[in-house]
Amino acid sequence: MTQNANKKNNMLLNANDIVKKMKTALKVTSNKQLAEKLGVKPNTISSWKQRDSVDYKLLMDTAIKYNINLDAIFTDNFYDDKNKNKLATPFISAPYIHQYTIGLISDLSVFPCVYFTKVDTPTRIFQVPSNNMEPLIHQNAFVACQYIAPEKLYENALVVFISRKKGFFINRISRIFEDHVVLENEKYNPMLNDRYLKFHLKDADETWVIDTVGYMINNSKVWEWNFD
Numbered sequence: 001m002t003q004n005a006n007k008k009n010n011m012l013l014n015a016n017d018i019v020k021k022m023k024t025a026l027k028v029t030s031n032k033q034l035a036e037k038l039g040v041k042p043n044t045i046s047s048w049k050q051r052d053s054v055d056y057k058l059l060m061d062t063a064i065k066y067n068i069n070l071d072a073i074f075t076d077n078f079y080d081d082k083n084k085n086k087l088a089t090p091f092i093s094a095p096y097i098h099q100y101t102i103g104l105i106s107d108l109s110v111f112p113c114v115y116f117t118k119v120d121t122p123t124r125i126f127q128v129p130s131n132n133m134e135p136l137i138h139q140n141a142f143v144a145c146q147y148i149a150p151e152k153l154y155e156n157a158l159v160v161f162i163s164r165k166k167g168f169f170i171n172r173i174s175r176i177f178e179d180h181v182v183l184e185n186e187k188y189n190p191m192l193n194d195r196y197l198k199f200h201l202k203d204a205d206e207t208w209v210i211d212t213v214g215y216m217i218n219n220s221k222v223w224e225w226n227f228d
Helices: 015-026 031-038 042-051 057-066 072-074 094-101
Strands: 088-093 114-118 121-128 142-148 157-162 168-176 180-184 196-200 206-217 220-224
Touching: 015 031, 015 042, 015 057, 015 072, 015 168, 031 057, 057 072, 057 094, 094 121, 094 157, 094 168, 094 180, 142 157, 168 196
Parallel strands: 088 121
Antiparallel strands: 088 114, 121 142, 142 206, 157 168, 157 206, 168 180, 180 196, 206 220
């Protein structure tokens, strides 16, 4: 996955491209018509373009409602014959993080996918819902992860823990013990003493190690930043 990511392919489309694709899929031509289909004000569409940020939950719900191919809307390399030897990686945007974490969404086909060169382990892309890892990883950035067994975790790794019981965690591993790890926040409040937190491995339903981070270059979302 890393080698493919470092080529800076524009796999996740910018807001303007997503809006164009939604118009085509819904057979409308203007922002006003699209807004009517989505149930929002016309200036909402213009705002998305200006901020290069769309309401992923709304668009995904609309795509599902009208049976629109999610990959074709949100990515630039959705599945076709050329991707048959690549691994489909679900892209889970911030509005869906909580539902995914607590197990309300088990059917990964509802999410758009990005296709990386095939690897032997499951992969995920999460949109970061918090700012606790800034400035290293910004809120709303995209982290591409590979599954890692808890016993193979290592110190200083950047990880995502999914816990039905405790929630969603994105942190650096500071220390590893037999039954728990000490997680570290990059951004913390000394007054609250919240730099470190203890996480029991028995509470982890999914364990992911962050491989790359997606961020903005010239209004296009690209993958870079190898943490190996």
